[in-house]
Amino acid sequence: MKWNEFFVTGQPLIYAADVSIVLTVIGIVFILTYFKKWKWLWNEWLTTVDHKKIGVMYIISAVLMLFRGGVDALLMRAQLTAPNMKFLDSQHYNEIFTTHGTIMILFMAMPFIIGLMNIVVPLQIGARDVAYPYLNALSFWLFFVGAMLFNIAFVIGGSPDAGWTAYFPLAGNEFSPGVGNNYYAVALQISGIGTLMTGINFLVTILKMRAPGMTLMRMPMFTWTILITCVLIIFAFPVLTVALALMTFDRLFDTQFFTMANGGMSMLWANLFWIWGHPEVYIVILPSFGIFSEIVSTFARKRLFGYKAMVYSIVGIAFLSFIVWVHHFFTMGAGAAVNSFFSITTMAIAIPTGVKIFNWLFTLRKGKIRFTTAMLWSLAFIPNFVIGGVTGVMLAMAAADYQYHNSYFLIAHFHYVLIAGTVFACFAGLHYWYPKMFGHLLNERLGKWTFWLFMIGFNICFFPMYFLGLMGMTRRMYTYSAGLGWTPLNVVATVGAVLMGIGFIVLCYNIYYSARYGERDMTGDPWDGRTLEWATSSPVAHYNFAVIPEVTDLDAYWRMKKAGKGFEIDEEKLKPIHMPSNSGRPFLISIAFFFAGFGLVFKWFTLAIIAALFIVLGLILRSFDDDDGYYISVDEIKRTERLTGKGA
């Protein structure tokens, strides 16, 4: 392979990216060396098994990926602003929408949600960590190296260009001979393994490690949604694992699963992809419902209305999510009976979702609503998501879908549900739980600026797309001709996208500003919260709870406060706390995964095998490791608790 095939060349944008990547790396190395932070980085972050720090790392990665995916989006909007633009060529545009979709779903939405669940779930159930802290670190690092592997594609070897759905035969060797789709198959595989382990980890954590008295029906709604999400992950992700493995075999070893000759069947890929893909959508939306439930209840100062119905509706949605996948390709010609069945199951999802919307509205009713930034995001979710939801029902009507399918109507719909659902939830959760992560609040004034800019920009950007779809504009077109009359709405959409971009910049500035000048949270309970995470100090001590709380009802911490005593710690009752030791192995194993993946992408099998041997070595060392963790002494707990003002 020649060097100019290895590195992507010929595009000014790519050279600019090359330069900025090199400069960033040099900058990071310089800062770490200058401030002597290497040891700190290793001890505090790279080797940590603390769920809160892992959660923070997930969120930082997700925000970086949001930046990358957002830049992709802005480039696309720039190209589509006017007809016959020459800003991007077709190949470049195809790569960009592919990476935009893949990154936003798998490397932005998922890790953001998983980050929040890492930080919050153990706190909400009154646990000191997750069931398998070591595995948790490995999950994160696998996700992280998967994301990095996917991201280097655009400067080394070339990005995938067959869409985030990677339909065959387009994504096969015949039509995509480069390494781009190898990156897709391998990077998603690596991070997918991490996600599956997270699913198992949190399922066991929630089932087995709840504080005494916290029955299933006393769990906070966010924890409930995570429980169900874990079940979705456990049954959906193996399907992705298989689909990607078959894709890898087709691309690297010339098997015939999805090829055009020798019996291959491209429709099989579409089915496997969406059998995973549809539950995947609910994997990112159900936790969002949980986040909104927590925030709405807190800032309305009311118990969640219809808690039980909320739980049943999540279970219902999760069940239905496995039997609707065909609605992603009604147009494949499966026949009227099949399409009708999937049409009805899809529309049925509207029923539990509708129940949830009304329960949120009635939680607000008779409440005392405080408009904090977190609450604004949660409130804005309701009308925006309803627009996305009802257009979803329209898309579910098979006969009508033949007219919407793959048009901008569809694009508008899924951005309305995914942005108003998941992205709003991520921002809401970030503002809400920020003090638990860093000990200070995000600035409310800047937060509200972000909210208004982003929310208004979002509507300006995506609402016109419904009409572009009805005009016949299909997704993934890199350009269009002037006579079609699509220009005005495309200009509007671009304006909206720019506003969203500005909103994101304000958010980043807010993070910096608040770190320097933000209000410190001395109480640990800045919002007058209802669930157990607010019983801890901010930031949370690394053992979470000096004494495990006892739970008597839903909204456990609210009960304690109502009873007049809050969460007090009786120093007499303190016992030494057992904690797991840090380990550098998850990080190192993941590095080996990176090289194994890189080797596969370029068919450098020697590299892949050597790296795989390192992975096996890491697993063997783990098996022989009998580090049982360590104990925190009562004295140290007392000191920590007095420092944070929680101790007596």
Place this chain on the structure above:
Amino acid sequence: MKQKMWKWVSLLPLSLLLLLSGCSENMLVLQPKGPVAKTQYDLIVWSVGFMLFIIVVVFVLFAVVLIRYREKPERADYEPPEEEGNTLLEIIWTVIPIIIVTALAIPTVKATFALEKPVKKEVKPLTIQVTAANWKWIFSYPEQNIETVNYVNIPEDVPVKFQLTSVGPINSFWVPQLGGQKYAMDGMNTELILQADEPGSYMGRSANFSGKEFAHMEFEVLAQTKDDFAKWVKEVQQTAPKLSKKKYETILQPGIVGRMTFSNTHLAWIDHTKQNRHYMNSDDGINR
């Protein structure tokens, strides 16, 4: 500050409406020119009614609740009640969506079944074999023994059975004003029945991404009176050149070609609806 922002926000929907009214003649889906598109249009309008109803209910409730129960100085002492839920209310808002979904499901299922068959049973349908290739559309008329590339002429008021297949990536055959789309896939044969009510030129395009020049996979559907169509067919049969195997191979090469017309079809020597080897190795047994 806040006041100003609100004013600005309230202007947005208005400006959007103005803009849309300017564009409405471009909304092809909402201007059906055939029975299939009309069925789908009716279904869309029917569903939009329900959807607007839902949106209005939720938005009004949302606004009322937010205005009434927001925190304000005169309610400083107010402490919200602890309510667990209300079974009757919850039953109501479970049942109403069920009714709405049923009201949408019945016509959907009916329409989905109806679209599988031609509307006019008394008229003999015209069959056209459609082949998607990178990045062009090939139309073969087996009965007339003619072939066109990137445009297709059809008679008005006659159901047309488009038999769809592909020699490459999956494409989707979509003519918004005549009716919804269907996939054209390698080694497969899908059928889409469309019909034009009046003569005219309708835009058609691929709706499923198929690679580099996908954006240019556009074609024209020209609906003609029956007489004009017959005349056109005759003219093509007499004047258009013959399509050779070699010429056909060059057409299939990836790239963009303009319009073409031939007085025979490739169906004589190859059937793409059976699984073929790809054109690249077509020399060794294209019809195994």
Place this chain on the structure above:
Amino acid sequence: MAEAAHHYDEKMPLEYRTEESRLNILGFWIFLGAEVALFATLFATYLVLFQRTGNGPTAEELFQVKGVMIETILLLTSSFTCGLAVFEMRRGRLTGLLTWLLVTLLLGAGFITFEVREFIDYVHEGATMQTSAFLSSFFVLVGTHGAHVSVGIVWMILIMIQLLQRGLTPRTARKVFIVSLYWHFLDVVWIFIFTLVYLTGMVI
């Protein structure tokens, strides 16, 4: 983490005595649930592609009864001996445990040997992974199972080393128990492969 990590509960079997062990065993059951989804997908793929043989041989032309029967007997027996190993462990007999584990892994190795020979035979007959969609799905489904068995063998060896080093402790007992769950699971998967792939293939 488990505060009660070292609180022994004497009434439970050895492998369940620590909180950590209980968590790990539950987690492994859930992992097996994910494995069920994984194999179900592979089976579905195989059933879809089963008759798409292209220019290659069909299942009926390819499969041979004898080798497959031997593989089946070896693996079924190994599942039984694996059960005996756990039985010995519950009675606290280290030697019995080690012996039956050794027998189990030898039977497993025998299974793998015959499977590899079977695959090599097919390849010599010109039936490779690249020949047709049917063969691609066959090799990947059966191969994934075989890879699982191979991993199981390596895993068992590692646990036997630990048993020799450390004796029978709650930790090693838990490891033996988990590997036995894994081994029985692979046995169940093989029963499905035997019926859905080989028997069906030879009859239809």
